[in-house]
Amino acid sequence: MSDSTLLEDRIEQMLRLWPTVSEVESPEVLRQKLGELAHNGLTTADLRIRPFGRFQLSQGPFVSSSVTRAILWDECRPSDLWMAEFCRDAHSNWALRSLKPECQGCFKTGVISGNAVCPLCGGVGWGFADD
Numbered sequence: 440m441s442d443s444t445l446l447e448d449r450i451e452q453m454l455r456l457w458p459t460v461s462e463v464e465s466p467e468v469l470r471q472k473l474g475e476l477a478h479n480g481l482t483t484a485d486l487r488i489r490p491f492g493r494f495q496l497s498q499g500p501f502v503s504s505s506v507t508r509a510i511l512w513d514e515c516r517p518s519d520l521w522m523a524e525f526c527r528d529a530h531s532n533w534a535l536r537s538l539k540p541e542c543q544g545c546f547k548t549g550v551i552s553g554n555a556v557c558p559l560c561g562g563v564g565w566g567f568a569d570d
């Protein structure tokens with residue numbers, strides 16, 4: 440199997456395994472369930488994220504030799520977006536490194552009121568500055 444097929448397969452697995460708000464599952468249980476799909480750097484805050492419906496993959500993930508970034512959306516709330524970042528683990532396999540919601544302060548632009556860095560996400564456009 441080619442590297443890109445493996446990556447697609449891993450993203451699909453992650454989308455299928457991720458619980459929705461109606462499925463009660465602790466971050467610890469989810470980490471176990473994800474197994475090698477979860478990178479060591481994946482935080483408990485990331486693992487607490489629950490969409491209303493299943494995550495769907497948007498078109499055109501960004502793929503480089505060391506990182507893959509994909510936009511996910513909620514099948515029940517299509518305007519809710521997340522950034523999923525995959526990095527290679529110790530065995531060189533793709534693993535989910537972080538999962539962050541679209542910043543509600545700057546709507547993924549990273550800036551507010553002209554040219555100020557968004558204080559909610561720290562200018563990244565996704566997630567929270569403290570994560």
Ligand SMILES: [Zn+2]
Nearest residue numbers: 542545557560
């Ligand atoms: Zn922001």
